[in-house]
Amino acid sequence: MNGPTRAFWQERFDTEQTGWDRGGPSPQLLTWLSSGTLQPCRIAVPGCGNGWEVAELAARGFDVTGIDYTEAAVARTRALCAKRGVQAEVVQADVLTFQPDAAYDAVYEQTCLCALHPDHWVTYAGQLHAWLKPGGRLHALLMQRLRPEASEQGLIEGPPYHCDINAVRALFPATRWHWPKPPYTRVPHPSLSHELGLTLNRI
Secondary structure: OOOHHHHHHHHHEEEOOOOOOOOOOOOHHHHHHHHHOOOOOEEEEEEEOOOOHHHHHHHHOOEEEEEEEEEHHHHHHHHHEEEEEEOHHHHHHHOOOOOOOOOOEEEEOOHHHOOOOOOHHHHHHHHHHHHHEEEEEEEOOOOOOOOHHHHHOOOOOOOOOOOOOHHHHHHOOOOOOEEOOOOOOOEOOOOOOOEEEEEEOOO
């Protein structure tokens, strides 16, 4: 498998090398919640990491499934939910093969796409489409992390991998997803440049 392995991510958690982690839920998630854009439903959080978003959604009445294939991430998410007294399903599984028992109303995608080697993006995009009900929503934060080695030499650098909006449009084509018109919300990140926030509707 190209890209980071399970052992790679486990080591990052074990050694506290989690620069992508904000220490709390994403401000864009809180904006979507406060505006009513995202309302209680059955929702998946792939690549849930330390579980901030899983716990926040659970506390607000969502039926949440957090998914991560790293043992440390699953343990941390479960511990956070227990500490906050909220209920969520937390599954240790590979997002490229995971199959839910029932379709989701929404998916919150923040750190998973940019953590996967681009060789796996087509498979992952297909998974997200399959997980969602028709009309379901993909609330996505797309990491913008363009490196000179990529633009000048064509090297694939990451993680995090740069989620170029043109590549993402090819992954989630208009034949399968309704796209909002740009511009998209720019979400600053304290250590990793910024993300673009947008919501796609599954056809």
